[in-house]
Amino acid sequence: TKELALGALIGVVAGAVLCYAVASTTKAGIWDESPGVAILAVVALAYFSTESLGGSAYLATFVMGLMVGNMEWLGLGHHDEHAALLEGFLGQVAEIATLLVFVTLGLNLPFEALSRYFVGGLLVMFVFIFVARPITVLACLLPDRRGEWTGKEIAFISWCRETGVIPAAVASLLLARGVEGAEIAVSMVALAVCVTLLLQATTAGYLARRLNLVD
Structure with a gap:
C-alpha cells in the first residue's frame, strides 16, 4: 500500500543519511563522536515527516534501525570507541522505551x-x-x-x-x-x-x- 511504500522509502533515505553521519570513515562521519545526537535528530525528523506525509512512521524508523545496525553491508563502519558509544546509547534508550511502554500500558489499563x-x-x-x-x-x-x-x-x-x-x-x-x-x-x-x-x-x-x- 501507499502508506507502507512511503514509510519504507523514507526509512531507506533517512537510514542512509544516518549511516553516513555516524560512520567512522574519512569521507563520512560528521557525527561519529556523538551518535546519540545524530540518531535522535534524524529519527525524529524522519518519524514526523513520514507521519505528516501519510506514511508508516513505524516502518520508516524500523528500516532506519535495520540499516544502522548493518552498516558494514553498506561499506561503512565504526571505530571501536565510537561503536561502544553507540551501543551504550542504544542500551539506555531501550531501557527508557521499555519503561515508557509499561507506564503507558498501566495508564490505559481498562x-x-x-x-x-x-x-x-x-x-x-x-x-x-x-x-x-x-x-x-x-x-x-x-x-x-x-x-x-x-x-x-x-x-x-x-x-x-x-x-x-x-x-x-x-x-x-x-x-x-x-x-x-x-x-x-x-x-x-x-x-x-x-x-x-x-x-x-x-x-x-x-x-x-x-x-x-x-x-
Missing part, C-alpha cells in the same frame, strides 16, 4: 474489561505457559543440533520468558487508535505481564538451582 475477562484470561495464560510455550521451545530447539541443548536447559527456557514489551506496545497502540476490542487485548497483555512476573520471574532462580544450571 479495569472493567480486566475484571470481566479475568477468569478467561487466566485460562489463556495457563495454556500459554504450560502448553504453547513448551511446544514452541521444543519446535525451535530440537532441530538445533549444534546447540546440543540438554533436557534441563530446554525445561528452563520453557518456563522462563520475557515480560512482553512488544505485545504491550502493540496493545497500547491498538487502544490509542481506537481499534475495536483493543481493551480486551490490553487487559490480556497486562494480565500476562503480571502472571509471568509474579509466577515465573520469582521462581526462575529456584528452578535454575534445582536443575543444576548455575554454579
Whole structure:
C-alpha cells in the first residue's frame, strides 16, 4: 500500500543519511563522536515527516534501525570507541522505551474489561505457559543440533520468558487508535505481564538451582 511504500522509502533515505553521519570513515562521519545526537535528530525528523506525509512512521524508523545496525553491508563502519558509544546509547534508550511502554500500558489499563475477562484470561495464560510455550521451545530447539541443548536447559527456557514489551506496545497502540476490542487485548497483555512476573520471574532462580544450571 501507499502508506507502507512511503514509510519504507523514507526509512531507506533517512537510514542512509544516518549511516553516513555516524560512520567512522574519512569521507563520512560528521557525527561519529556523538551518535546519540545524530540518531535522535534524524529519527525524529524522519518519524514526523513520514507521519505528516501519510506514511508508516513505524516502518520508516524500523528500516532506519535495520540499516544502522548493518552498516558494514553498506561499506561503512565504526571505530571501536565510537561503536561502544553507540551501543551504550542504544542500551539506555531501550531501557527508557521499555519503561515508557509499561507506564503507558498501566495508564490505559481498562479495569472493567480486566475484571470481566479475568477468569478467561487466566485460562489463556495457563495454556500459554504450560502448553504453547513448551511446544514452541521444543519446535525451535530440537532441530538445533549444534546447540546440543540438554533436557534441563530446554525445561528452563520453557518456563522462563520475557515480560512482553512488544505485545504491550502493540496493545497500547491498538487502544490509542481506537481499534475495536483493543481493551480486551490490553487487559490480556497486562494480565500476562503480571502472571509471568509474579509466577515465573520469582521462581526462575529456584528452578535454575534445582536443575543444576548455575554454579
